[in-house]
Amino acid sequence: MKFPVPGVPPRELVPALALCLLLLGASVQALAHAVAEGDKGYIQEIAGINLLPFVYLGAKHMVTGYDHILFLFGVIFFLYRLQHIAIYVSLFALGHSTTMLAGVYFGIGVNSYLIDAIIGFSIVYKALDNLGAYQRWFGVQPNTRVATLIFGFFHGFGLSSKILDYDIAPDGLLPNLLAFNVGVEIGQLLALGAILIAMGFWRRSPSFLRHAYTANVVMMTAGFVLIGYQLTGYFVS
Template sequence: MQGSFSSRQPCHARWRPVIPVCLALLSLPFLGGSDALAHAVAEGDKGYIQEISGIHFLPFIYLGAKHMVTGYDHILFLLGVIFFLYRMKDIGLYVSLFAIGHSTTMLLGVYFNVGINSYIIDAIIGLSVVYKALDNMGAYQRWFGFQPNTKAATLIFGFFHGFGLSTKIIEYEISSDGLVPNLLAFNVGVEIGQLLALSAILIVMGFWRKTESFWRHAYTANVAMMAAGFVLIGYQLTGLFVNS
């Protein structure tokens, strides 16, 4: 069952290690340039998508897997989703809900040419990271006295993550020749990449959960995750304002 952090430590003890962890995490996006903060496809891949036509299963599977593995907004959200999940049954359920949401809007968005302003959708994706981190910290129970439906939230934010990618693909004007098979292949690649990223996360989390430091630093990790989400939101809203 999805859980949240309930600390036995005093507040000041929880927050003491937060600042250096946040600074280290927040510096990562800027090391990769502006594209690192966007829900984008790499420039080389963009050119390839624009130039080809016809059915290309393996290249689009590769592109989908590459996008998921290198898309740290996806990975941050997945980390938040499985942070307090221990049973594989629960992990499979939540990851499946995210995959269903992500796949549905990515496929339908491109096929029906439904795009959303990329700055707005990427800001919402950043918001999904903030939402999940706050959920893990037990914020909603403390603030509002109830726990929002975590399954519904995972599915809904999955829809937004899918729209983030479909919006980019629409901007790149992918050829209509072989569109459906290529999109399906891309989605297969996305799911493969998601499984690879999830496997790495679960391995690391498995070792971490066996140590005494997990409960000491779980709150800190989610504060850092929340801060990264706010950076994503701020960056995208700034881009919206500057380019509007």
């Protein structure tokens, strides 16, 4: 999609700048996105099947996982029909659920700095896709559904790396993992609902495309910030 980028009066930029600051602030919080010490201590003290605590932890992780939310925000940015939104969100859920469950159950360790850098790259990728960069640069449009599924796999490994930090007891592991995944999906639906409500109001603005261009540029910047932070942590750790 090509955006018009004419001069925009400062007053019209206020909503876009507010959204951009929100996205940038979310990305800064995402830099410290990790397992809360209180949650980690609680999980390490319990054993057996504890479905409700793991549902809560899964929902909390997704709602506070601003890197996941930023990617989801980019995925649905130009989706208007609920049918299309459901398809893409389902592909993302399928991807991250598969690798999250497999990663924890089989103990597949992935360096958290590298996987979080890839998650940051997924945000950059989607922002560039929304800006129509691939069509202008390469004359092709990547398959957005396949990309959403593939990046969902990486987001799932990001989730599994956080779960492994919990050091969950093997007793009742599979039911607890499934409960955590249910919580993740609940959190994703809550985040999605909030995004769709906000987007519904924003899209009614006559200057939506100009604001959308700015928002995607800042979302891309937030992704680069995440990549740089995680790669720096990898090389200095």
